[in-house]
Amino acid sequence: xxxxxxxxxxxxxxxxxxxxxxxxxxxxxxxxxxxxxxxxxxxxxxxxxxxxxxxxxxxxxxxxxxxxxxxxxxxxxxxxxxxxxxxxxxxxxxxxxxxxxxxxxxxxxxxxxxxxxxxxxxxxxxxxxxxxxxxxxxxxxxxxxxxxxxxxxxxxxxxxxxxxxxxxxxxxxxxxxxxxxxxxxxxxxxxxxxxxxxxxxxxxxxxxxxxxxxxxxxxxxxxxxxxxxxxxxxxxxxxxxxxxxxxxxxxxxxxxxxxxxxxxxxxxxxxxxxxxxxxxxxxxxxxxxxxxxxxxxxxxxxxxxxxxxxxxxxxxxxx
Amino acid sequence: xxxxxxxxxxxxxxxxxxxxxxxxxxxxxxxxxxxxxxxxxxxxxxxxxxxxxxxxxxxxxxxxxxxxxxxxxxxxxxxxxxxxxxxxxxxxxxxxxxxxxxxxxxxxxxxxxxxxxxxxxxxxxxxxxxxxxxxxxxxxxxxxxxxxxxxxxxxxxxxxxxxxxxxxxxxxxxxxxxxxxxxxxxxxxxxxxxxxxxxxxxxxxxxxxxxxxxxxxxxxxxxxxxxxxxxxxxxxxxxxxxxxxxxxxxxxxxxxxxxxxxxxxxxxxxxxxxxxxxxxxxxxxxxxxxxxxxxxxxxxxxxxxxxxxxxxxxxxxxxxxxx
Numbered sequence: 001x002x003x004x005x006x007x008x009x010x011x012x013x014x015x016x017x018x019x020x021x022x023x024x025x026x027x028x029x030x031x032x033x034x035x036x037x038x039x040x041x042x043x044x045x046x047x048x049x050x051x052x053x054x055x056x057x058x059x060x061x062x063x064x065x066x067x068x069x070x071x072x073x074x075x076x077x078x079x080x081x082x083x084x085x086x087x088x089x090x091x092x093x094x095x096x097x098x099x100x101x102x103x104x105x106x107x108x109x110x111x112x113x114x115x116x117x118x119x120x121x122x123x124x125x126x127x128x129x130x131x132x133x134x135x136x137x138x139x140x141x142x143x144x145x146x147x148x149x150x151x152x153x154x155x156x157x158x159x160x161x162x163x164x165x166x167x168x169x170x171x172x173x174x175x176x177x178x179x180x181x182x183x184x185x186x187x188x189x190x191x192x193x194x195x196x197x198x199x200x201x202x203x204x205x206x207x208x209x210x211x212x213x214x215x216x217x218x219x220x221x222x223x224x225x226x227x228x229x230x231x232x233x234x235x236x237x238x239x240x241x242x243x244x245x246x247x248x249x250x251x252x253x254x255x256x257x258x259x260x261x262x263x264x265x266x267x268x269x270x271x272x273x274x275x276x277x278x279x280x281x282x283x284x285x286x287x288x289x290x291x292x293x294x295x296x297x298x299x300x301x302x303x304x305x306x307x308x309x310x311x312x313x314x315x316x317x318x319x
Numbered sequence: 320x321x322x323x324x325x326x327x328x329x330x331x332x333x334x335x336x337x338x339x340x341x342x343x344x345x346x347x348x349x350x351x352x353x354x355x356x357x358x359x360x361x362x363x364x365x366x367x368x369x370x371x372x373x374x375x376x377x378x379x380x381x382x383x384x385x386x387x388x389x390x391x392x393x394x395x396x397x398x399x400x401x402x403x404x405x406x407x408x409x410x411x412x413x414x415x416x417x418x419x420x421x422x423x424x425x426x427x428x429x430x431x432x433x434x435x436x437x438x439x440x441x442x443x444x445x446x447x448x449x450x451x452x453x454x455x456x457x458x459x460x461x462x463x464x465x466x467x468x469x470x471x472x473x474x475x476x477x478x479x480x481x482x483x484x485x486x487x488x489x490x491x492x493x494x495x496x497x498x499x500x501x502x503x504x505x506x507x508x509x510x511x512x513x514x515x516x517x518x519x520x521x522x523x524x525x526x527x528x529x530x531x532x533x534x535x536x537x538x539x540x541x542x543x544x545x546x547x548x549x550x551x552x553x554x555x556x557x558x559x560x561x562x563x564x565x566x567x568x569x570x571x572x573x574x575x576x577x578x579x580x581x582x583x584x585x586x587x588x589x590x591x592x593x594x595x596x597x598x599x600x601x602x603x604x605x606x607x608x609x610x611x612x613x614x615x616x617x618x619x620x621x622x623x624x625x626x627x628x629x630x631x632x633x634x635x636x637x638x639x640x641x642x
Contacts, residue, residue: 057415116623116627117623117626117627119627120626120630122414123352123353123414123418124581124626124630126353126418127353127577127578127581127622127626128622128623128626130574130619131578131619131620131622131623132619132623134574134615134616134619135616135619135620138612138613138615138616139616141612142612142613247570247574251422251426254419255419255422258415258416258419262415287433287434287435287436288434290426290429290430290433291427291430291431291434293426293430294423294424294426294427294430295423295427297419297420297422297423297426298405298420298423298424298427301409301416301419301420301423302405302408302409302420305409305412305413305416
């Protein structure tokens, strides 16, 4: 009998599988919102590991997302014609591989960014990660192989019958895997190091923890899942432009983490779902949509700065 | 002469960055947080200039100064309102909370400005002439013709080398003169007036300053007014040199000015001016080279290098963390 958490994961994956089987009968708009929610949860849960649990304020999550999105899209679109026969013409094999590769390149980018800049703290770290996000965007704009400023389009999406199933399943399963990995990591001996760094870096160092190593690990793992989310995003939208991964996208993810209550699992997931659905619901207000969104953000920060979903019940246990 | 022209353009861009950077650095000095809405105050300064120019008789020397002064007053008032409504209730809360609120305020201003009914609409608008327009050019090398003598199988050719000129227009002059005057005024306020001394005291140690009878809230309001007025002036000067303005025009100059503030050492006023000048020069020279498409990334690359090798900035002092 495997432990309870693994049973939960298996049950969740089974739900994702059933949902995938019925995806064809769902309202396309509903499916689109559902998939966006999936991507948001992956992004928010992974940033929560960096910002919330390890206490390192990063504003460059969209940059890692872009790296993963472009890697995955290059593998399935630009090189897809060559790679697909190698895996027996099966998108069910190619897409997970492409997502994994996207995650790995994003993790590599996370390591390259994190290793030098995690010596900095607070606002400075925020600005450096913001700077890296912008640099990644400018580099993508200048690389002709991935379409330059025009970006990539015509990626396989859910509209393509051969790809539809695997894209839906991957997008529904990824958030569950992300949450499971982040949760499992934090409840391991190693994960206590992240919490120690967040609580008091000086004290953690005095206890003999190699704080830099913990910070970089959190950064790399977070970047990996941001890359996976980017790959999923690419195959939901079907087009990629470097401008889509700008500062505002990073902010959107940070807002989910803050509203959910930094360093809380359930709250952050709920906030990711709520904000994604909210931004869809506000569409009917047309031009006023973003005004309402920003007003809501200010009011929430003034009235509930500790996060929306922070009742005592969900306080992180023994952390 | 290419070089001298670029130098001139770089200095005038740098002077604008310096004006914005001063606002970031002053607010950071007293409140220790990044005022993300600052770049939008800069944008609103440009729009104030657009709306006030026909009313106050812009296009003449006196009218131009009136437009500048009135717009600065408008943005100063805006800065104070933003601080009162959005930041003051959060005094004493964690930096992150204030940071996110600042981002919210920034988004709000941008989106209200983009709205067609209540704002200015999303389309770029042409910026009017605030000061009288005139271009001065100096011919530094006269036009020349080189005649290449005919050889056995080619006809003689005449190469015309155009005259090299260095040109300055009144807009660029206005940028230099106005920003120098404002920097001078700021220096005088901060170092030779009572309120300036109080500002430095709050920035040095907020608890101690309130103990000696300084009204911290009033000083913080004043700092926002001062920083926002400088950003408003920067907005007008920027718009004069770049013909159109739009509601999102503040984002990139704002980020670069912030980089300038960090480069010079955040919280340090001469540092912000120096950083602004350096970033402006560098950006102009990179734009003129064959890496021009990377010019937006260069400011951030510099920032990262500076933070890694001299985290306190060029003129800043490193504070040692005490446990």
